[in-house]
Amino acid sequence: MADATDLTQMDLGPGPRSSELLATLRTFMAEHVYPAEKVYAAELGAAARVNGGVSHVLPPVVEGLKDTARRLGLWNLFLPDLSGLTNVEYAYLAEETGRSPYLAPEALNCAAPDTGNMELLHMFGTPEQKQQWLTPLLEGTMRSGFAMTEPDVASSDARNISTSIVRDGDEYVINGRKWWTTGAADPRCDILVLMGKTDPETAVYRQQSMVLVPVATPGVTIVRSLPIFGYHDQHGHCEIRFDDVRVPVTSLLGAEGDGFAIAQARLGPGRIHHAMRCLGMAERGLELMVRRTMAREAFGGPLSEQGVIRNWIAESRMEIEQARLLVLKTAWLIDRGGAKDAATEIAAIKVVAPRVARNVLDRSIQAHGGGGVTDDFPIARMWASARILGIADGPDEVHLRTVARTQLRCYRDTAPAGAAEAGQG
Numbered sequence: 001m002a003d004a005t006d007l008t009q010m011d012l013g014p015g016p017r018s019s020e021l022l023a024t025l026r027t028f029m030a031e032h033v034y035p036a037e038k039v040y041a042a043e044l045g046a047a048a049r050v051n052g053g054v055s056h057v058l059p060p061v062v063e064g065l066k067d068t069a070r071r072l073g074l075w076n077l078f079l080p081d082l083s084g085l086t087n088v089e090y091a092y093l094a095e096e097t098g099r100s101p102y103l104a105p106e107a108l109n110c111a112a113p114d115t116g117n118m119e120l121l122h123m124f125g126t127p128e129q130k131q132q133w134l135t136p137l138l139e140g141t142m143r144s145g146f147a148m149t150e151p152d153v154a155s156s157d158a159r160n161i162s163t164s165i166v167r168d169g170d171e172y173v174i175n176g177r178k179w180w181t182t183g184a185a186d187p188r189c190d191i192l193v194l195m196g197k198t199d200p201e202t203a204v205y206r207q208q209s210m211v212l213v214p215v216a217t218p219g220v221t222i223v224r225s226l227p228i229f230g231y232h233d234q235h236g237h238c239e240i241r242f243d244d245v246r247v248p249v250t251s252l253l254g255a256e257g258d259g260f261a262i263a264q265a266r267l268g269p270g271r272i273h274h275a276m277r278c279l280g281m282a283e284r285g286l287e288l289m290v291r292r293t294m295a296r297e298a299f300g301g302p303l304s305e306q307g308v309i310r311n312w313i314a315e316s317r318m319e320i321e322q323a324r325l326l327v328l329k330t331a332w333l334i335d336r337g338g339a340k341d342a343a344t345e346i347a348a349i350k351v352v353a354p355r356v357a358r359n360v361l362d363r364s365i366q367a368h369g370g371g372g373v374t375d376d377f378p379i380a381r382m383w384a385s386a387r388i389l390g391i392a393d394g395p396d397e398v399h400l401r402t403v404a405r406t407q408l409r410c411y412r413d414t415a416p417a418g419a420a421e422a423g424q425g
Helices: 016-050 060-071 087-097 114-124 127-139 259-295 307-337 339-367 369-373 379-388 396-414
Strands: 143-147 164-168 171-182 189-197 208-214 220-225 237-248
Touching (some): 016 060, 087 259, 114 143, 127 143, 171 189, 208 237, 259 339, 259 379, 307 339, 369 379
Parallel strands (some): 164 189
Antiparallel strands (some): 143 171, 164 171, 171 237, 220 237
8 A cells, every 4th residue: 555655635525516506406306306215116126017027227317317416517426537526526416325225326426337337438338339329328218238247257357258259340240248248237338348269378467458339230239137136236247248249349448458557447447436336335324223222212211222222323334434435545545546556545445445434334234133134224335335345346365465465565565574583573
């Protein structure tokens, strides 16, 4: 991680404009988003009954939220070139949206995987690609998917990706299977950003490329949407088969062999968004836990008077505060020098933030008793979302390996001979 001497000018405050936006967002959440949660669940449930148990059609209430958010200026805030916000400033807003993770991010047009895909198109897309795909994504009239993970290989090592992208004249021919392609079940999903191998014989980190694949292309088959602990998200997490799928060579994103570099560019700011939304979920879980234990009595007094409950509350508050500071530091490093300068911190927050969310939400579930595992409260579903993040975008073990490797290198490169022995006392 960055040396402490590099952090003397660190400012983790939200700034005047983002503070105003945060106040507007909190009002929007209180007056519009939280009241819409039950409406969203009812509309999604009604559509699911019509469609045989699961529906991926967007509930109408969300479009109303989007209209209100746009009118309030809470639109596309994730993209610095449009919003003018730094990663640190946007982090505070991302945390607030995490308090209602299935409604608020999309209401602001700041939902994954669209945010990452829009960033890629913004940075690497041709003018034609931007006009066809980026513009409708920014307008919120279309959704997208990111097809990287594969069921037949250990995708924790992205070098294992085996989907083939073979050039044939003016076209690329794609064959392979993907899964956990978030967003692909939504009827509004028109485009997939796919990562595969264009040259399996070259240097290992130059074998992969990214191409844009319209969902309607012949040979693209959405096999199924995968549940997360039994929960089916509205936008879906899909297994997709690609059988001799042909797209024009103009569908290439960047240049051949740039897949790894493009993926890393996508992951930096996106990890900030994910991490802060996790902390928003944790804050909501803590709030629900405190209110529940203050309102329920057992053994002669409010549950909040029990020592174990107070420990849960204290541990939760401390974990959230520690994690937030680490994420904000990481955002500051990205703002200052880009994702490359914050690679170790990015790996760390990928582990820490979902872990804190799981810990806090698990305590909140326990404090709610049987109600905690039902859909009467949002806690169980948020826990499920936090749990999958220990696997998604690389499992925790990969990121722990990165952090450890950096720490070991620091000591290997700087420790004087005999220091370790002298320190043993």
